[in-house]
Amino acid sequence: MPDAGDGALLAVHGLHAWYGESHILHGVDMEVRAGEVVTLLGRNGAGKTTTLKSVMGMVARREGSVRFAGAETIRLHSDQVARLGLAICPEERGIFASLDVEENLLLPPKVRDGGLTTAQIFELFPNLRERLASQGTKLSGGEQQMLAIGRILRTGARLLLLDEPTEGLAPVIVQQIGRTLARLKQEGFTILLVEQNFRFAQTVADRHYVMEHGRVVDLIPNSGLEAAMPKLHAYLGV
Amino acid sequence: MTEIFGVPTQALFGQLLIGLINGSFYALLSLGLAVIFGLLNIINFTHGAQYMMGAFAAWFLLAKLGLGYWWALALAPVAVGVTGVIVERLMLARLYKLDHLYGLLLTFGLALVIQGLFRHEFGSSGLPYAIPKALEGGTNLGFMYLPNYRAWVIFASLVVCLGTWFVIEKTRLGAYLRAATENPELVRAFGINVPRMITLTYGFGVGLAALAGVMAAPIYTVSPQMGADLIIVVFAVVVIGGMGSIMGSIVTGFALGLIEGLTKVFYPEASNTVIFIIMAIVLMIRPAGLFGAAR
Numbered sequence: 001m002p003d004a005g006d007g008a009l010l011a012v013h014g015l016h017a018w019y020g021e022s023h024i025l026h027g028v029d030m031e032v033r034a035g036e037v038v039t040l041l042g043r044n045g046a047g048k049t050t051t052l053k054s055v056m057g058m059v060a061r062r063e064g065s066v067r068f069a070g071a072e073t074i075r076l077h078s079d080q081v082a083r084l085g086l087a088i089c090p091e092e093r094g095i096f097a098s099l100d101v102e103e104n105l106l107l108p109p110k111v112r113d114g115g116l117t118t119a120q121i122f123e124l125f126p127n128l129r130e131r132l133a134s135q136g137t138k139l140s141g142g143e144q145q146m147l148a149i150g151r152i153l154r155t156g157a158r159l160l161l162l163d164e165p166t167e168g169l170a171p172v173i174v175q176q177i178g179r180t181l182a183r184l185k186q187e188g189f190t191i192l193l194v195e196q197n198f199r200f201a202q203t204v205a206d207r208h209y210v211m212e213h214g215r216v217v218d219l220i221p222n223s224g225l226e227a228a229m230p231k232l233h234a235y236l237g238v
Numbered sequence: 239m240t241e242i243f244g245v246p247t248q249a250l251f252g253q254l255l256i257g258l259i260n261g262s263f264y265a266l267l268s269l270g271l272a273v274i275f276g277l278l279n280i281i282n283f284t285h286g287a288q289y290m291m292g293a294f295a296a297w298f299l300l301a302k303l304g305l306g307y308w309w310a311l312a313l314a315p316v317a318v319g320v321t322g323v324i325v326e327r328l329m330l331a332r333l334y335k336l337d338h339l340y341g342l343l344l345t346f347g348l349a350l351v352i353q354g355l356f357r358h359e360f361g362s363s364g365l366p367y368a369i370p371k372a373l374e375g376g377t378n379l380g381f382m383y384l385p386n387y388r389a390w391v392i393f394a395s396l397v398v399c400l401g402t403w404f405v406i407e408k409t410r411l412g413a414y415l416r417a418a419t420e421n422p423e424l425v426r427a428f429g430i431n432v433p434r435m436i437t438l439t440y441g442f443g444v445g446l447a448a449l450a451g452v453m454a455a456p457i458y459t460v461s462p463q464m465g466a467d468l469i470i471v472v473f474a475v476v477v478i479g480g481m482g483s484i485m486g487s488i489v490t491g492f493a494l495g496l497i498e499g500l501t502k503v504f505y506p507e508a509s510n511t512v513i514f515i516i517m518a519i520v521l522m523i524r525p526a527g528l529f530g531a532a533r
Binding site: 043056058076078079081082083087088090094096097098099105107108109111152155215 | 356410413414416417419420423424425426427428429431432447
């Protein structure tokens with residue numbers, strides 16, 4: 001496996017994680033360099049979501065090493081991790097029903113300079129501007145996803161952890177999210193993306209990690225994805 | 239003498255005033271319970287004891303330190319709130335992952351311990367606390383005589399209740415609170431120190447109870463039992479309004495005080511039970527309370 005070396009913004013080594021008694025991650029190793037879009041591929045239950053949550057510090061128990069911008073975060077709580085410049089967009093989107101769209105958008109506090117302005121976020125997701133006074137959960141699925149991504153863009157976080165942002169969305173919305181991710185990459189954001197849909201992943205990512213049974217089992221550069229297709233089909237069982 | 243439905247207006251307005259006063263305390267106390275339940279998921283049975291501690295703190299400040307009512311209004315909620323913070327850190331924080339029942343048992347036991355300690359120290363006969371000089375006397379409104387202190391209690395309670403509602407529903411801090419009530423893990427992952435927010439919220443809810451205690455000190459006798467008598471009614475108010483609903487607890491608090499007052503005029507025999515009758519009816523029709531959402 002090629003080593004990203006000291007240039008890695010995120011370096012995960014031997015990461016173990018538990019939910020209660022169940023041992024979910026069994027020594028995950030992976031690296032994400034600054035400015036990259038990297039995906040985690042794998043079947044349901046392979047540990048992709050748990051990897052994102054463990055990087056963020058959202059699991060009750062984790063061991064190993066998660067270094068962000070050179071600093072070890074394994075013993076930090078999620079609020080401390082967030083303040084280093086990581087932000088998560090969870091799979092269930094996590095839009096708050098008791099907050100309107102504007103409150104949802106402004107909820108995550110700024111952790112550092114360099115985030116997008118709300119005007120820039122509305123430029124990416126014009127729908128949100130029209131719905132600011134609506135209850136957060138009254139939005140369509142696509143709009144909720146845009147809100148969930150949009151709100152972590154203003155915080156100044158450099159590494160975005162996106163958990164299946166295209167899940168259950170119409171193709172036209174998936175395309176819009178694809179364009180948004182490309183735009184965010186241009187803006188210098190680093191993105192770690194969990195994705196079931198490797199056709200979508202192919203359009204946005206630089207590299208793909210494949211996970212199985214709580215471990216990373218393969219690394220496929222995007223340029224080699226077509227050649228690796230038979231192998232990938234075997235991994236994903238599609 | 240003028241009458242309405244065969245009741246002298248003097249008596250009617252007098253009872254409505256008493257109802258409004260009681261309602262002020264119901265609203266303040268059920269508001270604190272709602273704030274605490276919303277974020278901590280704990281039914282704070284210590285609330286009555288903390289209200290009593292507020293009244294005793296006012297008495298203590300005056301009798302031992304010579305600090306009067308206005309000082310007590312500022313200092314007692316802070317002092318009792320700090321005891322709340324300690325209780326939350328040392329005990330409640332260990333219960334959040336368990337069933338509601340454990341929080342209820344702990345806070346109920348704590349209330350008995352606190353009341354017992356105060357009874358041991360001060361006896362159960364009660365201590366007097368005078369109305370502050372500035373609020374002595376009253377105003378003749380023409381149709382009734384309004385004691386100034388009671389008018390102040392109603393006004394202050396309304397201001398505090400609506401201020402709390404405003405902060406929770408309309409400010410950034412309130413948005414954090416509402417969001418953390420729904421999904422504390424995610425709010426924390428956005429960089430907000432949720433455990434500290436929970437601790438301070440409990441301290442604030444307890445402070446509200448103590449504030450009500452200070453305001454009650456010149457009206458009711460300051461006694462170890464004062465909270466226990468009131469809290470049963472307040473819990474009925476909370477059940478009627480809906481657990482965790484902020485505006486629900488305020489509106490229900492004042493409304494039930496008034497209903498209780500009216501009952502005293504028209505059917506005094508039922509005045510002690512009317513709130514519980516309403517509670518039973520509400521539970522049958524809307525089990526989540528008038529303003530509550532099922533959770």
